[in-house]
Amino acid sequence: MTALVGLVLVTLGVLGILWWAGRLGSVPTRVDLSAIRWWPRQQWWPWALGLAGLILVLLGLRWLVAHLPRRGISHLSLPGSGPQGRLHVAAGPVVDATADALARTPGVRSARGRIDHDRGQLVAHFDATIERGADLRTVAAAADAVTGELQAALERQDLTGLVQLRTAGRNRAMPRVY
Structure with missing residues (x-):
């Protein structure tokens, strides 16, 4: 998983450098963010960021718990165990x-x-x-x-x-x- 995340980040970095240098061909050289510039000024923005952060923290904790060493069978x-009972x-x-x-x-x-x-x-x-x-x-x-x-x-x-x-x-x- 770490190698995959690292590969994705390196690929995004290389694509960012190529975009900045104008070497991606038909990809626009500027990004128009005017459609979402008003988001940070909205009242729901801090709540949305907080919820997104909470979800990421919970996903991270779930991932950590899934990788804890397993204890033995208790x-x-x-x-002789059967439908009448279990031993x-x-x-x-x-x-x-x-x-x-x-x-x-x-x-x-x-x-x-x-x-x-x-x-x-x-x-x-x-x-x-x-x-x-x-x-x-x-x-x-x-x-x-x-x-x-x-x-x-x-x-x-x-x-x-x-x-x-x-x-x-x-x-x-x-x-x-x-």
């Missing part, structure tokens, strides 16, 4: 419990998750911070396990897991077990 329908589960606590299970894996400092629709598919996103010396095989196995447990708990085989790992900036002191 409720999921469970299998729903709050996704937040289930995903939080799954992220906590991933965070209990050795080498994982913290984890958090959410469920949302991504390109028409139900996806569980997990962001985990791991220690620098973490065993990636152990972390990957734990990520697969918790994703499978989440699918089983929600009875949703169409749920895909996506785990993003970040390495911690520095290792923290881990408790020693004797």
